[in-house]
Amino acid sequence: MDKYMIKNGKRLQYGYTTGSCAAAASKAAANMLMTGEPLEEITIATPKGWDLKLRVIDPKIEGPWASCSIKKDAGDDPDVTHGLLIYSKVKWRQDNKINIQGGRGVGRVTKKGLPAAVGKAAINPIPLQMIEKEVREMIGYEKGLDIEIFVPKGEEIAKKTFNPRLGIEGGISILGTSGIVEPMSEEAWKDSLGLEIAMLKEEGIDKLIFVPGNYGRDLVKNTYQFQDKYIIKTSNFIGFMLDKAVEHGIKQILLVGHLGKLAKVAGGIFHTHSRVADGRREILAAYLALLGASPHEVKTVLTSNTTEEAVSYIRQIKKEKIFPILAQKITEKTRERTEEKVQIGSVIFTMEEGILAICPEGKKLLEGCKEWKK
Incomplete structure (x- = not known):
């Protein structure tokens, strides 16, 4: 052409x-x-x-x-x-x-x-x-x-x-x-991802695990021995996939992702590509400030090169309390997005630290969804 x-x-x-x-x-x-x-x-x-x-x-x-x-x-x-x-x-x-x-x-x-x-x-x-x-x-x-x-x-x-x-x-x-x-069509990509939800619902599956990418998929498979068929990759389209979940009557979702992605969701950002919005450090810094971090500590997080570096520093200054707070905030934001029609729990991790936090709803889902197991 x-x-x-x-x-x-x-x-x-x-x-x-x-x-x-x-x-x-x-x-x-x-x-x-x-x-x-x-x-x-x-x-x-x-x-x-x-x-x-x-x-x-x-x-x-x-x-x-x-x-x-x-x-x-x-x-x-x-x-x-x-x-x-x-x-x-x-x-x-x-x-x-x-x-x-x-x-x-x-x-x-x-x-x-x-x-x-x-x-x-x-x-x-x-x-x-x-x-x-x-x-x-x-x-x-x-x-x-x-x-x-x-x-x-x-x-x-x-x-x-x-x-x-x-x-x-x-x-x-x-x-x-x-x-x-259309070259690199985002809509076509989203449609193919959303179709997976429709297919699983047709099989009678209404409890899913959402992961933005391969790291999250590997973590839930290796840590919890979950079956592949329940794991849906959302890529950067977390909001779109939540909307599709509501459309198809999905009842429960465990959202598992790297803090670098899901920190954005804690700030109400549901398209997580960095070209669309990249408020990771700002969101981390804001919650650190709420925990009483000093201006110097807040600035250090704001100027960190990566999320992994920021997490390492947060551990160093002993402000790990931020992680369960963020996990809970991610859950709250996703429940707002779905108008509380879906039971949602969140798990956040980094490559260096592994699992950082699981919100209370996430723990309930992990304990209750026996069918996810191999």
Whole structure:
């Protein structure tokens, strides 16, 4: 694509989705089936309103069917499906219906809560609509087609995606609501994280462990021997994930995170990326002042390079009482965010010190949620 955006001072290229690839390949194959001639490029419209002119790869026409592929281009988005060939194979039907199926390398849905029904190919609703629209534009409404979308390397690549965890087996998903990949799209990332909550709720799970990243996940697995399936990574989107928890009726959440992240939550900051807000030292310093720390001690924390350094100094001046206070404040802020619809407890730690504090609600959850254990 020749479209770009500027993000954080960088020029980043847009890409197009697996759904756009499937629609383009299907339209091109339908064209070849009608004309009997191979095709070099095809143009489709996307829900975003942008037209895509894409190169047709590996065109084949053999008797009653035709097939070809489109190469997925994720632009500057870190997408493991970048470069995959998305194929479509089309064959005439005896009626005027469009029947779309997933073949090799397209995942099968095995759990409820996803846009596609259990047992169906993991082709989302918008790509299905795009495929039918583009094919109808080519063949009209008097004829019908059987369409098979397949991805030769899909099963291998799917292992690097969320699909195995979401209950999509055997391949990738055919995705995309706009047809266009926005480079490093935060919304797409959040949607994939939120989908995990929906999937677990469908399994009847309503007690979860939220961790911002891998350190928290490893800590709860190694310290408490909790099962992986209950542990949800929130990344920096703690507020968003709390909102999703309320939306899906989650009853209990244990929030476990590094003090450098969760100190921000104690200050009411629910998007914890440092580019959005970074008040870690200021929040630590404010609570130290409430505990009677001297101006020199407060300034030392304010000018510390890292949270780990600040924690080391807090221990040195024997103000460890701050840690349970912060853990309780994190719990209070998260309960406010969820309008007290979710029972929440907090655990804070650092890499050097390990667990610093567990709030009273956190201790109750740790004692009561036996199902989390292996």
